[in-house]
Amino acid sequence: MALSLTLVCLVCSAVLGVVYAVTSDPIKAAEIAKTNASIARVLPEFDAQPVAESIEVGGSVYNYYRVPETGYAIISTVSGFGGPLSVMVGIGDDGLVCNTVVLSHSETPGLGAKCQTDEAFLGQFKGWDPAAKKLAVTKDGGDVDAITASTITSRAYSAAIANAYNVYLKLRGNE
């Protein structure tokens, strides 16, 4: 009885070991491709392989990618309406937000989840100058036009960009 169970477990773990060995490289490649695709979306064209680094700002650790001569792609995670909302924010060396892209979210489908696709909402951040315009929804006295019926998500999204900008300021200060 114990023998047959042990045998089954041994065979199964051997199978898993083989599959893991075969797939681990493609999985890594897929992850790198995904990160690079996100960086390419938030920053202007680049050729060098960006290096992952991290920095602590205000008690939280932020991962970011430095693209030399171009800017930073900063990963900023805040709590959204349904859970963590992770946004990659590209900030150029001129201090302007270049573009933003959602990495992962658990917002309501059809409402907050529109923060991934709503061009009217996302478009306003392209070329945004955080030094001049306030990163908060209009309801809170800021300059961000919220997604209809998704104020909390829009608020979180704005906060994510504002946090990323603080990280950027600190990174520039260190340089």
Place this chain on the structure above:
Amino acid sequence: MSKFGLITKGLLKENPTFVLVLGMCPTLATTTSAMNGLEMGLATMFVLILSNIVISLIAPVVPDKVHIPVYIVVIATFVTVLQLLMQAFVPQVYETLGLFIPLIVVNCIVLGRAEAFACKNSVGDSALDGIGIGLGFTLSLTVIGIVREILGSGSLFGWKFIPGDGILAFVMAPGAFLVLGYLMVLFNKLAKR
């Protein structure tokens, strides 16, 4: 039962979703669009066919007392294999289905077929049973997904034909229950004829 009957019974008489009402968790959660439903169904079918084949092979030599743990180990192995393969080769699909791929391990359809069919039938029949039930599950999930996507997003397989937002409730949990309930009534009414 004829070989052909083994496949069709999964579609109609023993349809896992509308007749046996098994595997409700992925059914309700992943059918937000037709494509998601189809992908979830295919993933489950992959595990179902392979686990049915292996379990029908090893069932005669597995002692009765440990048969459930052995089946679960076999099923979990195939699910993990599937998970790694999806992560490597279809990362986008893996991302949408996320948590529901590892949850196939505890999907009662898979263990149910192992217990009710694969452990007492030949390898060939078990494979056909896996295909039949898997197809039944895939089709049911796709149909639920189609209805929810048309009503909730005004699109079909990602092709948008009604502008605007659609009835949001159908993309969310309440819509899942509603659509499942009405489709179940319709299915059973038609199947009784």
